[in-house]
Amino acid sequence: MIKLLKYDFIYLWRTYKFLIFPAVAVLFAFVSPLTAKYINELLALLTSTTGGDPLITLPDPTILDSYGQYVSNLYEIFLIVGIFVSVSIFMRDKNKGLLPLILSKPINRTKYLLSKLLSLSVVILVSLIAGGMVFAYSTWVLFDSIDVLLVIWMSLLFLLYVLFIFAVSMFFSQYTKNYAAASILTFIVYIVFSIFGGFEKGILEYFPGRITSRFTELMFGISDTPTLIWTIVVTLFVTALLFFFSIRKFNKYDL
Amino acid sequence: MSALTIVDLNKSFNDVRVIKDLNLNIQEGEVYGFIGKNGAGKTTTINLILSLIHKDTGNISLFGNEVFFTEQGYKKEIGYVPDVPVFPSHMNAYDYLLFTLDIFNNIDDSDSRIKEMLKFVSLENNNKRISSYSRGMKQRLAIAQALIHNPSILIMDEPTSALDPQGRKDVIDIMMKLKGQKTIFYSTHILDDVERVCDRIGILHNGNIILEDTIENLKHEFYARSVHIESKSSPDVLLEKIKQTNTVKKLRKENNGVTIQFKDETRSNELLKELIKMKEEIVSYKQVVPTIEEIFLKKTQ
Numbered sequence: 001m002i003k004l005l006k007y008d009f010i011y012l013w014r015t016y017k018f019l020i021f022p023a024v025a026v027l028f029a030f031v032s033p034l035t036a037k038y039i040n041e042l043l044a045l046l047t048s049t050t051g052g053d054p055l056i057t058l059p060d061p062t063i064l065d066s067y068g069q070y071v072s073n074l075y076e077i078f079l080i081v082g083i084f085v086s087v088s089i090f091m092r093d094k095n096k097g098l099l100p101l102i103l104s105k106p107i108n109r110t111k112y113l114l115s116k117l118l119s120l121s122v123v124i125l126v127s128l129i130a131g132g133m134v135f136a137y138s139t140w141v142l143f144d145s146i147d148v149l150l151v152i153w154m155s156l157l158f159l160l161y162v163l164f165i166f167a168v169s170m171f172f173s174q175y176t177k178n179y180a181a182a183s184i185l186t187f188i189v190y191i192v193f194s195i196f197g198g199f200e201k202g203i204l205e206y207f208p209g210r211i212t213s214r215f216t217e218l219m220f221g222i223s224d225t226p227t228l229i230w231t232i233v234v235t236l237f238v239t240a241l242l243f244f245f246s247i248r249k250f251n252k253y254d255l
Numbered sequence: 256m257s258a259l260t261i262v263d264l265n266k267s268f269n270d271v272r273v274i275k276d277l278n279l280n281i282q283e284g285e286v287y288g289f290i291g292k293n294g295a296g297k298t299t300t301i302n303l304i305l306s307l308i309h310k311d312t313g314n315i316s317l318f319g320n321e322v323f324f325t326e327q328g329y330k331k332e333i334g335y336v337p338d339v340p341v342f343p344s345h346m347n348a349y350d351y352l353l354f355t356l357d358i359f360n361n362i363d364d365s366d367s368r369i370k371e372m373l374k375f376v377s378l379e380n381n382n383k384r385i386s387s388y389s390r391g392m393k394q395r396l397a398i399a400q401a402l403i404h405n406p407s408i409l410i411m412d413e414p415t416s417a418l419d420p421q422g423r424k425d426v427i428d429i430m431m432k433l434k435g436q437k438t439i440f441y442s443t444h445i446l447d448d449v450e451r452v453c454d455r456i457g458i459l460h461n462g463n464i465i466l467e468d469t470i471e472n473l474k475h476e477f478y479a480r481s482v483h484i485e486s487k488s489s490p491d492v493l494l495e496k497i498k499q500t501n502t503v504k505k506l507r508k509e510n511n512g513v514t515i516q517f518k519d520e521t522r523s524n525e526l527l528k529e530l531i532k533m534k535e536e537i538v539s540y541k542q543v544v545p546t547i548e549e550i551f552l553k554k555t556q
Contacts, residue, residue, distance in 0.1 A: 003357045014345040097341040101397070104305045104335035105358045106327035251325075254308035 004107065004115035008089075012123055017085060021123050024078055025131030032070035033138040036061050063143040067154065067219050070135050074158050075212060079165060082124070083190060086166050087183045089116055090173035100255055109251050117166060117243070124162050128155040153218055157211050157232075164208040164235055165190060167242035174249040206234040256318065258283040258408050258438040259304070264313030266299055266462075273299050275462040277313070283407075286434055288449040289442040290551060291459035297442040298338070300459070301412045304440075305335060318407065331359060334401030334437075338413040340393050344386035348378050348396050351385065352403050359404035372399040376429060391422030398429055408438040415445055427451060446548040456547065460555050473550055482523065485512030485539035486530075493535065500529040514543060 012018040035042070040058055090113075093099050103109065132155045140146040168189045172182040193209035204210075205227070214231050217223040261279040265272065274296050281287045291297050302308045304315055306324045315322040317329050342351055352369045373379045376395035385396065394414055401409055411430075415423040423445075430452045433439060443449060449456055450470060457467040466473070486493045490508040497506055497513055502522040506515040517523060530537060545553075 003354070006357070007354055010350070011343065011345055097339075098343060100302075100305075100307055100337055101335070101340060101342070101400070103307055104330065104333070104337075105355065106330040107358060108327055252309070255302060 001111045001115060004112055005119055008115050008119035009122075011089075012119060017089075018123055018126075021078075021082075021085075021127040022130045024081065025074075025127035026134045028070060028073040028078065029131040029133075029135035030138055032073055032135065033066040033142045036065035036069045037142045039065070061143075063139060063145060063147075064219055066135075066139045066143060067150065068216075070131075071154060071158070071212065071215060074131075075161070078127075079162065079190070080187070082162055083165060083169055083186050084183055086120055086169040087173055087179060087186055089120055090170050091179050091182060094173075095179060103255065109253075110247050113170070113247055113250050117170060120166060121159075121163065124159060128159055131155075150218060154215055157215050160232065160235055160239075161208060161211045164193075164239045164242075167239040167246070170246040171242045174246045174253070203234070206230040208235040208238060211235065256283045257281070257316070258285075258318060259440060260314075260316040260319075261300075261304075262314045262316075264300070264303060264315065265311045266296075266303060266308070267311055273462050274303070277459075277463055279457065279464065281408075281438060281440060283318075283438050284435065285454045286430070286439040286441060286452050288453035288456035289440060289459060290444060290446065290449055290456055290547075291442075292444060292555060295459045296462040297444075297459055298412055299462075301335075301410055301440075301442060304410065305330070305333065331404065332407045334404070334406035334409045336394070336397045336401045336409065336411040336414045339390075339417050340397035342385040342393065342396065344384060347382055347384050348373060348388075348399070349382070351396070352400055355400045355403050368403065372403050375399065375402070375432075377425070389422075391418055391425060394418060394422060394426055395429070398426065402433075402437075406437070408440060409433065410440045410442075412442050413444065414441075415443065415448060423448070446546070446551055450547050458551055458554055466550075466554050470547065473547070474544060480519075481514065481516050481543040481545065483509065483512055483514045483539070483541050483543050484530075484537060485510075487536040487538060496530060496533050496535055497526065499533075500526050502526045502529070512539065 009018070039061060043058070093102060102112070132151050136146045136148060136151050165186070169182065169186040172185040172189075176182045176185065193207065196204055196207050196209035199205070199207075200210075208231075210231050214223070214228050218228070257280055259279065259281040261277055264274055264277040266274040277296075277300065279300075289297055289300070299308070303310050304317075304322070306322065306327075309324055317332055320329060322329050346354070349369055352372060353365055356365045356368065370379065373381070376399045378392060378395055378399065381392075385393065388396065394417075397414070401411075415426050418426065427448055430439065430441070434452060439452075441449070441453060453470060455467070455469045456473070457464045459465075468476070484493065484497070488496075490511060490513055494506060494508055494513050497503060497515060502517060502525050503515040504518045506513055515526075517526070527537070527540070
């Protein structure tokens, strides 16, 4: 497994993917508190350059706006980049014809697939740690306070959601034959689960799409611990199920 | 000792049987030419040996141990050279060989081993990424990665089919160097190469071996039955006279004479006597040495 991880990390490093994710996370971590702090000034500047009346005036920004801005950037932009990159990583060897030579060696197929997942997850973890630190510092400088525990929760919940999305992309990478189909289907699932995030009935309340809601509840201090735990458990279960079927499919796959 | 044994192997794709009760036995140290037309099932057989695809029924054994899809350990004994090798574009030859050695748990003294292999395939002093290599260079690297862990058997799947004449010669030269040191399972449809390097061949046709023997025996078998005769008469006259002797199975005009195939080898003296009786002045009587290509075409058409 370590050998395969080395192989995957060399790929991530030499194709700059290992740098792109942390760079994007740090950029969001830096820009999000700034945007939150100076949103009214930005709107005023925009209005003065267009010469019209102020369209909207927002209340004075608080630290919660900073959290909200960062989270929405992560879930909307960072995650979409993650979908396309993860599909390309899961499908690369298969699509480029690298698999026969690799699997002619004593390599366990399950470990081969898990290595790709693990290397990608490490990149995301590094990105979130770097992003979280920059975000905490920027927010503290601009808003004079920071809840470090909340930043950690925010990062962990996002990591969980990313894992779920990776599980979906791995699943479609095994069950479809090309990059475009796997990317589109993963993106559709991402959209569907985002919509599910608006439902609060039955099991849907604990589905992966509700993770953003759980974070919002934490942010406003109205979190319900059992609901939070169940959301984590259901997300982990769905994620594990998708990994299981992906690995099973890959082990049955005839090259 | 048997290096590779295949017993009653079967494989179907979408209800089409591609491999049909295939049986093979390759001895340690021999170079076995696995020849067949495109679509005969050569690559499928190799993919089954390497567990790249699942077999339907049958057994594959390597050095006496049965091969199972879920167990990867036996692959330490195998070096595999595909027809069109594809390498990760972000690596150079040294990186890839290091990765390969690492996979085989063979990283002691890796630097000298890698340099030795790169020299063996004439790729030393090359730090470029593999994506910039020519096909011939990639094929030589494929051989290096197949040999780097010192496997007992080398499985080569049409390694010269996509190469230009120089690239093909390079690969054959490498195989000649390896002959006698490794067991080589050499799949190809380029039959000139087979005659140069193989000890024994098996002709695969529609998923089954239809002919298998040493090159020497095969040539002898086909050689003994055919002769080319030239006389002072025209080929047409000679052909008619030969027909009258009733000793031959097939005959055709060829190169100012007639090439014939006897009903059986013992009839050759009889034919000569008959022709002399008919006052035919024979100027040339040569046994025809068939090429492997001729034998192959004869058996598969």
